Amino acid sequence: MRYCVGIDLGSTTTKAVILDDRGEILGRGITNSRSNYEVACQVALGEALNTARFGLIIAELKRLGVAEERGVAEIVALELQFRKHQYLGQLESLHEAMRRLVQAHSDAASLSRAVDEIVEQMVEETPALFAPGARRKSDFFRDLAGSRYLHLAEVTTKQSGIGYDRIVGLFDKAILDVENLPPASQRFLELARAAQADIAAPSAEMSPAVDAAGQIALELAVSVGTGYGRATLPFPRARIRSEILCHGLGAHAMFPATRTVLDIGGQDTKAIQVDGQGIVTSFQMNDRCAAGCGRYLGYIADEMNIGVHELGPLASQATRTVKINSTCTVFAGAELRERLSLGERREDILSGLHRAVILRAMSLLARSGGIDDQFTFTGGVANNEAAVAALAGLTEENYGELTLNISPDSIYTGALGAALFARRDWLREEAEAAVGTMQ
Numbered sequence: 001m002r003y004c005v006g007i008d009l010g011s012t013t014t015k016a017v018i019l020d021d022r023g024e025i026l027g028r029g030i031t032n033s034r035s036n037y038e039v040a041c042q043v044a045l046g047e048a049l050n051t052a053r054f055g056l057i058i059a060e061l062k063r064l065g066v067a068e069e070r071g072v073a074e075i076v077a078l079e080l081q082f083r084k085h086q087y088l089g090q091l092e093s094l095h096e097a098m099r100r101l102v103q104a105h106s107d108a109a110s111l112s113r114a115v116d117e118i119v120e121q122m123v124e125e126t127p128a129l130f131a132p133g134a135r136r137k138s139d140f141f142r143d144l145a146g147s148r149y150l151h152l153a154e155v156t157t158k159q160s161g162i163g164y165d166r167i168v169g170l171f172d173k174a175i176l177d178v179e180n181l182p183p184a185s186q187r188f189l190e191l192a193r194a195a196q197a198d199i200a201a202p203s204a205e206m207s208p209a210v211d212a213a214g215q216i217a218l219e220l221a222v223s224v225g226t227g228y229g230r231a232t233l234p235f236p237r238a239r240i241r242s243e244i245l246c247h248g249l250g251a252h253a254m255f256p257a258t259r260t261v262l263d264i265g266g267q268d269t270k271a272i273q274v275d276g277q278g279i280v281t282s283f284q285m286n287d288r289c290a291a292g293c294g295r296y297l298g299y300i301a302d303e304m305n306i307g308v309h310e311l312g313p314l315a316s317q318a319t320r321t322v323k324i325n326s327t328c329t330v331f332a333g334a335e336l337r338e339r340l341s342l343g344e345r346r347e348d349i350l351s352g353l354h355r356a357v358i359l360r361a362m363s364l365l366a367r368s369g370g371i372d373d374q375f376t377f378t379g380g381v382a383n384n385e386a387a388v389a390a391l392a393g394l395t396e397e398n399y400g401e402l403t404l405n406i407s408p409d410s411i412y413t414g415a416l417g418a419a420l421f422a423r424r425d426w427l428r429e430e431a432e433a434a435v436g437t438m439q
Contacts, residue, residue, distance in 0.1 A: 001218055002020075002219045004422035005019075006414075006419030011229065011265065011295065012298070013031065013380065014040040016029040019423050025416075026048075026051075028051055032142060033229065041233065056212075080132065081199060091122060094178045099115065107162075189211070226418040228243065230243065243270070245421075247270060249278040250417030253278065258374050259374060260371045266294040294380050300350070303337070314386075315347060324353055324355070324356040336349060357381075357387060373402045377405070382406050382410040388404075
């Protein structure tokens with residue numbers, strides 16, 4: 001089976017979307033961006049290939065006569081256990097990397113015991129992390145493992161007397177090696193079979209469906225890259241597209257009636273106007289400063305020692321909205337601390353911070369031509385409920401009642417647009433090849 005892929009290399013995350021020759025989405029993948037951009041692309045593509053194979057398993061179960069509702073339920077359970085085994089494999093690689101690093105220390109024996117104890121506890125906790133209904137702060141290995149490792153390192157430090165910084169330093173060095181390992185898609189059948197063994201009472205058709213889908217050859221036809229880091233992508237120049245064009249086309253594909261698109265990513269904000277075919281007619285972007293973007297919210301989360309995903313729910317608990325003077329990342333922490341020292345509630349401060357971010361976006365929208373119905377919000381910040389609420393309120397206040405579109409897959413919008421450009425290139429090249437053969 002041949003496919004095309006769009007890869008969006010953002011400042012914080014790298015996304016991949018796979019399409020078949022009909023333009024249907026086969027799979028999506030996401031990973032945290034890293035210094036090795038080529039590996040980030042491979043991992044995102046690997047995750048997209050994994051989700052594509054889960055879709056193929058569903059199709060195979062249906063072909064074998066399994067009811068759709070049961071098939072979907074079994075795939076949800078299978079994928080959860082797959083992620084568990086994937087995590088355990090990465091944890092094993094992390095452990096091996098840290099044990100190698102330990103050998104360079106004079107107290108290698110005691111340091112190794114401390115690391116062994118921490119990892120052993122992390123392994124014991126893993127089934128609970130991936131149990132049905134379990135809530136995880138992140139699905140990225142660095143975030144998930146790092147959070148638990150740091151917590152357990154504090155306990156180990158008190159018991160062993162080894163310095164906390166030394167134990168944490170081992171993780172910081174080892175995680176770089178683990179992140180640069182080949183993607184798990186190369187081990188799909190191995191992990192899927194292990195996951196299948198952990199599912200309670202799977203249907204008799206599950207095993208042959210997993211084997212059949214896992215053995216289907218997936219062949220890359222065309223890839224197109226975009227995003228903040230597109231200049232560093234390991235693609236030919238002809239396979240790179242502007243993120244403006246990709247977000248416009250991707251938003252149009254998700255919501256065909258879209259006329260205005262707002263994308264707030266980690267490093268930049270884009271206000272885009274498109275026509276009925278998803279072609280960009282005008283746009284505005286913020287300058288090189290990350291003020292008012294996702295990175296700004298990340299700095300705020302760091303200052304408050306919470307996860308970025310917790311900002312929206314906290315801000316939604318506000319009883320008033322504090323006026324924020326600056327959305328500069330340099331002064332973000334200083335203004336936050338000042339407001340807290342004045343007795344302001346952090347929920348109210350966060351409400352003001354979100355409103356300030358959206359006000360900057362509204363300025364870009366106005367300069368790009370305003371907001372026309374329908375209006376689509378994309379990017380990682382579109383998953384932040386406080387940002388969405390602020391945008392909805394300011395949009396109605398300034399433009400009246402409009403349809404505001406937000407997809408659960410909004411973070412993939414740019415990658416989807418890139419995949420659609422890849423498909424166009426693929427179809428054009430096949431048509432040209434067919435003409436050449438006829439001549």
